Amino acid sequence: MGDPPVIDKSYDVVVIGSGAGGGTVAQELAPLVRDGRNVLVVEQGPRISPEECNGVELEMAPALYQDDGGFLTADGTMTLAFGRVYGGSTFVYTGTSMQPPERVIRNWNVPGVEHSDLDARARTFAAQNNVHFLADELINENNRLFVEGCRRAGYVAQQFPINVRGCNGSSLCNLGCPHGAKQGTHRKQLPAAERAGVAVVTRAEALRIEEHAVIVRVSEKPDGAKGQPSEWPPGDYRIRAGAIVLAAGAVGSPALLLRSQLPGLPRRVGEGFTCHPAHILVGEHPGAITNDVGHPKSFFVDRAEEEGYVLETCMYFPFTTAKNLAGFGEPHSTLMQAFPRLQMILVLACDKAVPGNRVTVGRDGTPRVHYRFTEETIAALIRATRASARIFFAAGAVRVHAPSADPPLLEAADVDRIDERIDARHFKPGKISVSAAHLMGGCGMGRSAADSVTDSRGRVHGMPWLRVADASLFPDSLEINPYLTIMALADRVAEGIRQDAGSFLPMNEAVSRW
Amino acid sequence: MSNTTFAPVRDRFRTIARTIVPEAEALDEAGWAELESIVEQGLASRPSSVRRQLRLFVRALDLLPLLRFGHTFRALDRRRRTRFLLAVQDARLLLVRRGFWGLRTLIFMGYYGRAGAAAAIGYRADVRGWEIRR
Numbered sequence: 001m002g003d004p005p006v007i008d009k010s011y012d013v014v015v016i017g018s019g020a021g022g023g024t025v026a027q028e029l030a031p032l033v034r035d036g037r038n039v040l041v042v043e044q045g046p047r048i049s050p051e052e053c054n055g056v057e058l059e060m061a062p063a064l065y066q067d068d069g070g071f072l073t074a075d076g077t078m079t080l081a082f083g084r085v086y087g088g089s090t091f092v093y094t095g096t097s098m099q100p101p102e103r104v105i106r107n108w109n110v111p112g113v114e115h116s117d118l119d120a121r122a123r124t125f126a127a128q129n130n131v132h133f134l135a136d137e138l139i140n141e142n143n144r145l146f147v148e149g150c151r152r153a154g155y156v157a158q159q160f161p162i163n164v165r166g167c168n169g170s171s172l173c174n175l176g177c178p179h180g181a182k183q184g185t186h187r188k189q190l191p192a193a194e195r196a197g198v199a200v201v202t203r204a205e206a207l208r209i210e211e212h213a214v215i216v217r218v219s220e221k222p223d224g225a226k227g228q229p230s231e232w233p234p235g236d237y238r239i240r241a242g243a244i245v246l247a248a249g250a251v252g253s254p255a256l257l258l259r260s261q262l263p264g265l266p267r268r269v270g271e272g273f274t275c276h277p278a279h280i281l282v283g284e285h286p287g288a289i290t291n292d293v294g295h296p297k298s299f300f301v302d303r304a305e306e307e308g309y310v311l312e313t314c315m316y317f318p319f320t321t322a323k324n325l326a327g328f329g330e331p332h333s334t335l336m337q338a339f340p341r342l343q344m345i346l347v348l349a350c351d352k353a354v355p356g357n358r359v360t361v362g363r364d365g366t367p368r369v370h371y372r373f374t375e376e377t378i379a380a381l382i383r384a385t386r387a388s389a390r391i392f393f394a395a396g397a398v399r400v401h402a403p404s405a406d407p408p409l410l411e412a413a414d415v416d417r418i419d420e421r422i423d424a425r426h427f428k429p430g431k432i433s434v435s436a437a438h439l440m441g442g443c444g445m446g447r448s449a450a451d452s453v454t455d456s457r458g459r460v461h462g463m464p465w466l467r468v469a470d471a472s473l474f475p476d477s478l479e480i481n482p483y484l485t486i487m488a489l490a491d492r493v494a495e496g497i498r499q500d501a502g503s504f505l506p507m508n509e510a511v512s513r514w
Numbered sequence: 515m516s517n518t519t520f521a522p523v524r525d526r527f528r529t530i531a532r533t534i535v536p537e538a539e540a541l542d543e544a545g546w547a548e549l550e551s552i553v554e555q556g557l558a559s560r561p562s563s564v565r566r567q568l569r570l571f572v573r574a575l576d577l578l579p580l581l582r583f584g585h586t587f588r589a590l591d592r593r594r595r596t597r598f599l600l601a602v603q604d605a606r607l608l609l610v611r612r613g614f615w616g617l618r619t620l621i622f623m624g625y626y627g628r629a630g631a632a633a634a635i636g637y638r639a640d641v642r643g644w645e646i647r648r
């Protein structure tokens with residue numbers, strides 16, 4: 001038996017991926033559809049409805065994330081979380097909505113990328129996504145204790161703007177919102193695009209890119225799996241396109257480019273990967289607090305510029321919490337048994353793009369993320385952990401769990417020894433859990449193929465038909481929660497395509513040309 | 515657990531699991547079956563080489579204490595088992611630390627992934643949110 005037949009299709013524009021970047025491009029290319037062009041989004045994950053989001057950790061994680069949310073870096077010392085579903089990681093994000101930071105965008109130093117421009121575009125999407133501050137009566141004690149602890153310990157806590165509509169405080173954001181309250185691209189931009197005539201096909205994985213074509217495999221819905229079947233019959237497709245927009249995320253986009261082996265591909269594809277490596281810390285209070293009810297992430301401390309870290313409130317589920325606490329046995333269990341009394345803080349390091357931290361592909365074409373913790377990143381995590389310990393104790397915690405302490409539990413009597421107890425010598429990769437969900441870089445913007453993969457509009461150097469429109473465009477880490485900046489950049493990419501559309505040919509002529 | 519990753523090393527696996535999560539001591543056969551089936555599901559999408567390596571790692575963890583304590587892991591009391599695993603967790607070799615981290619993660623998944631365990635630790639998140647907590 002030979003290979004199954006490949007089904008041919010043609011579109012003016014094919015967008016690969018439907019997350020923060022792809023969903024935005026889909027919506028912003030809708031005017032092309034009105035002008036008679038056709039636009040297609042291919043998404044490898046399924047469409048999942050809010051009703052299917054039941055908050056059960058071990059059911060939802062495999063349905064929504066790549067590798068159940070535990071994609072391991074090549075040396076196995078960090079797990080990466082990213083979505084694999086209609087809406088991409090916006091389906092599982094927490095919805096904190098931050099404007100692009102002026103200092104960081106200036107330091108990126110990409111000709112043509114101005115902070116004021118990104119800021120204005122991000123504001124448009126913030127308005128579209130109903131970004132606002134949660135009302136005071138909806139803030140739970142996990143968040144209030146953070147604010148109080150910060151006040152007493154001398155840190156400035158700020159409230160996160162979040163993008164919810166009708167949030168009932170289930171606290172399950174990272175397992176998919178059961179009420180469709182979070183305004184990710186699956187709720188806003190993709191439905192708008194589809195209403196305007198953009199086609200979206202799910203369970204459709206782009207296997208390879210060729211010049212002006214994408215090879216896509218559409219899969220059957222597995223028995224018992226969540227989500228809808230694909231809109232297209234299962235099979236392999238060769239989709240010809242005037243322009244291809246790569247928005248498969250900071251792991252998926254460079255990996256797809258690398259396995260496609262396009263002649264003339266810029267050498268820097270995959271380089272410059274950053275991810276805000278993070279620890280989950282917990283503080284135990286003497287009495288129960290509201291932690292697993294209420295929106296989980298309402299406040300943060302931004303010490304990115306001064307100390308290279310950001311602290312955020314958070315709340316995780318039993319297995320995720322257990323995995324992220326260091327150690328095992330009695331001390332670990334004691335803390336798990338104290339779940340209703342736990343306050344949680346997520347500490348994120350503002351890592352820098354360094355040589356060697358990059359995405360490659362294995363022999364079978366699957367992505368591999370190589371990541372080494374630099375001394376600076378470790379030092380930032382240590383400073384962040386010490387600050388969090390102070391905040392926990394100031395908020396009234398009787399015990400604090402810090403992975404970079406050995407043993408990891410600090411008692412109230414340790415409050416004057418925090419710097420001594422929490423130390424870089426205890427940061428042992430492979431022993432302690434580090435995870436990341438802000439994946440960035442790999443197709444960075446810049447001046448030319450010598451220093452980057454794309455120009456400031458996401459055009460791959462030397463390949464005007466191929467654009468990138470996702471977090472992989474970041475030339476370095478953003479140092480704050482990234483989705484609005486990704487949308488702003490994707491909007492610029494879509495604008496560039498609309499402007500260039502005149503040079504696209506109508507499909508009937510194009511088919512013979514490509 | 516008949517055809518599962520840890521079936522051939524079942525006693526060894528369970529002794530390690532009881533050391534990692536002391537409450538697992540109280541599991542009955544149905545509880546163990548649930549834990550082991552969750553672990554198996556977690557491994558389902560991993561290549562068979564990973565499952566083989568994990569099995570090998572469990573065997574090694576059982577035998578290595580012979581060198582230090584003169585007994586297999588299974589024959590040690592909890593205090594010594596814990597001491598031994600603490601040393602493994604801190605091993606010089608990244609490969610060993612990673613192996614242990616992976617095994618402990620699977621055990622946590624199996625134990626805390628059970629609805630019963632989540633309820634037992636007082637985890638109450640519910641899709642109805644504030645509606646049922648005010």
Ligand SMILES: Cc1cc2nc3c(=O)[nH]c(=O)nc-3n(C[C@H](O)[C@H](O)[C@H](O)COP(=O)(O)OP(=O)(O)OC[C@H]3O[C@@H](n4cnc5c(N)ncnc54)[C@H](O)[C@@H]3O)c2cc1C
Pocket residue numbers: 016017018019020021022042043044045081082083084085086087088089090092093094095096097098174204205206207247248249250252253256437438439469470471472481482483484486
């Ligand atoms: C748990 C979690 C919480 C987060 N919370 C926040 C937050 O509160 N605020 C914030 O600003 N950011 C948050 N983020 C980060 C934010 O969600 C991401 O930075 C953002 O969604 C990335 O956008 P993207 O378009 O680059 O990739 P994604 O949104 O990940 O989208 C990429 C899409 O491409 C698809 N894809 C990949 N490869 C292929 C292929 N070969 N063929 C077809 N489709 C493919 C994937 O399935 C995916 O749907 C969070 C992330 C996670 C995981």
Ligand code: SF4
Pocket residue numbers: 164166167168169170171172173174176177178179180181182294295296643
């Ligand atoms: S806390 Fe709000 S936004 Fe988050 S999942 Fe629950 S209802 Fe949705």
